[in-house]
Amino acid sequence: MTQPRAGRRLRTGAVAAAVTLGLVGAGGPAAAVTSPAGGAATGGSTRPGGGWSADEWPAGAGTTLKTVRSIIKADTGTAGSLTGQGVGIALVDTGVAPVAGLPAGQLVNGPDLSFESQSGQLRYLDTFGHGTHMAGIIVANESSTGTVGLAPKAKVTSVKVGTATGANDVSQMIAAIDWVVQNRNHDPANPIRVLNLSYGTSGMSASTVDPLMHAVEQAWQAGIVVVVAAGNDGSGTTLLTNPAMDPFVVAVGASTTNNTITTSDDDLATYTNNSTASRKVDLLAPGTSIVSLRDPGSRVDEQYPNARVGTTLFKGSGTSQAAAVVASAAALLLQQRPSLTPDQVKKLLVGGATALTTGTAGRQGMRELNVSASVGMATPSFTQAFARSTGTGSLETTRGGNHLSVNGVELSGERSIFGPFNAAAWASLAKQGTSWVGGTWMGYRMAGDTWTGAGGTGGTGQVSGYAGKCVDVMNRLDNNGTPIQLYDCNNTPAQYWALNADGTARALGKCMDLVNGGTANGTKVHLWDCIGGLQTQRWRVDSARQLVNVAAGKCLDVTGWNPTNGVQLQIWDCLGQDNQRWVPPYTSRTWAAATWAGSPWTGTGSWSDPQWAERYWTGHYWSGHYWSGHYWSADDWSTSSWS
Structure with a gap:
C-alpha cells in the first residue's frame, strides 16, 4: 500500500493538465510559482490550484463552524432556529468523499463530469479534498467533535468536475451548471435553490457575451441563487475572477476574524481578489482557517498534514470557504421565505450585512454577512436590471490561460473537451434549458441518462x-x-x-x-x-x-x-x-455514469488509459504502483484557480 506523496504527478485517463489546484504552502499567503519547462501555456507565473480557490491549508489556530455561526449571527433568535430544511444546494466542485461526518441523507451525487469519471475507483470521490471541505461547512454532522454545518438540513447535490489535481476545462464547468439548471427539481422536497461555485478563471469577455457568465445567469433566471468565490489572487488585484465578475451573482470575499466573535476587528483577507468601482465584492464572510471535514488520503490531506485537526477535521482558508458560508446563509433565508427570488436573497444578504470599520475593508466600505439582520428584514421589492449575457462570446477567451493538454497537445480555441463548441448554438439551448438530453450535453455523451438505485x-x-x-x-x-x-x-x-x-x-x-x-x-x-x-x-x-x-x-x-x-x-x-477495501454508497442517490466515446481533442487515443491497471483510489488511499511513462505535463495551474 503506497500513500500519495506531495508533489507527485498524477495521471487521469489520457489527459494531462498544464495547470494545478489553488493551494499554497501551509499557513502562507497566495504565492506565484514558476511552471516547469513545458508547463502552463501562459509561460509566466502560475498559481497552484486548477481553478479551485482554496488559498491555503494553514497550520495555525482554526475557526470552528460553531464560532463561524456566532460571527455571522446565525445562532440567535429566528436565525438560530433555521437549518436549511427543504432547500437544495448544488456544489459544483471536486466531488465529496464518504467521510463519517457527512450524513447520507443530506447528500446526492449528481453526474461526475470529471476525467476521473472514467475510472470506477475514482468516480464521484473527492480525491483532492476541496469539495468535502465545502460540503462540511454546509451540512457536516460530525458526532465525535460536535461539528455541525451552517445549514445542516439542506440537501447538497455534488456535481464533480475537478480531479485530484483539479484538472478541468471551462467547458466542463459550463456543462455542470447547465445540468444543475435542468435538474434543479430532481428532488421536489428539496429543489436546488442555491449554487455554490468555488471556481474562477482570469479569462473573460464582457459580461454581456461571456459564455461562463451566461451559464450562471441562466441559473439565476431559473430561480437559483448563485454564490461565487471572488478569487484568491490577492488584495492587490483589481478584478474579480470569472464568473464572480458577473453583476447578477453574489460575489464573496473572505474576511479575517482574528480569533474573535466580534466583527469590529474583522478585515479583508489579504488573499481575496479586490475589486473596482465597476464590480465590487458583494459581501465578505469568514474564510480564514475554517475548520471543516477532513478527507483522509486526499491530495491536500497528504500535502498539508499540519492543517489536520484531530483525525476527522481540517483547516482551510480562501474565498471558497467564505462562499460556502454565504451559500449556507442563502439556504437559511430560503427556508424562512421559500418564495424569495434570487434578486431578493441577494438584497437581503447584502442589506443585512455589517459594515466593517477596520483596515482595507473599512476604507472600501465592505460589509460582512449578518444572518440575523438579514432574516429580520422585510422582504424587499427588488429586481436587478443589468444587461444580460448572450453567451455568444469566445470560449477560448473565457478559458484564459487555463489549458489542458494530452501528450503535449493543448485544448484551445472554440472546442470543448469532446469537440467543436458553437457558443451561439449552445447559448440558445442553455436559455431554453435543453443543452442536456439525459446524459448527453450538446450531443456529447458525458454521463448516464438517469439516477441509479431507488433513492x-x-x-x-x-x-x-x-x-x-x-x-x-x-x-x-x-x-x-x-x-x-x-x-x-x-x-x-x-x-x-x-x-x-x-x-x-x-x-x-x-x-x-x-x-x-x-x-x-x-x-x-x-x-x-x-x-x-x-x-x-x-x-x-x-x-x-x-x-x-x-x-x-x-x-x-x-x-x-x-x-x-x-x-x-x-x-x-x-x-x-x-x-x-470498498467504496460504499454514501449519498441518498447517484446519477449514472457513462463511458466517454471517441477520443480526446488530439483526435487519437482514447479516454481509457491502459496505465490505470491496479492504480486507483480506494477507500481514500492510492494503491498499486506509481505512475510511469504517463504523467502531468506540469505541476502547476495557470491563472484560473479553485477558490
Missing part, C-alpha cells in the same frame, strides 16, 4: 472496490442462497445496495448474509431473507473503508485476490488490503 434517505447505490468492480447479486436473482460476487459495475438493481441503520446491506429486497451462518475465514457470502437481529446479516464500515461483518468480526473479501467476474465473495481476517 431514499440512506446510502443507496453501488459498492465498488477491487479492480474497479462492484459487489453484485449473481444473475440478478432474488432467491435465497444466490451468491454475492464481484462483477463489472453496470448500474443494475443487482448492484443497488442500501446500507441501512440496522446494519443490514440490502439488495433486491434481501440481505447480504454468511453461508450457513459461518464465521470462519473463507465463509462465502450470499443473499438471504432479512431476519431481524441476525448478527451474520449486520455489517459496518470501518475507518479503512472495510466492510466488517459484525458476527464474525471479519471483512468482506475478494476470494484469492481474483478480479475475474463471477468470483463469489467471502469473509476473511481484516488485513487492510486492497481486496478488502
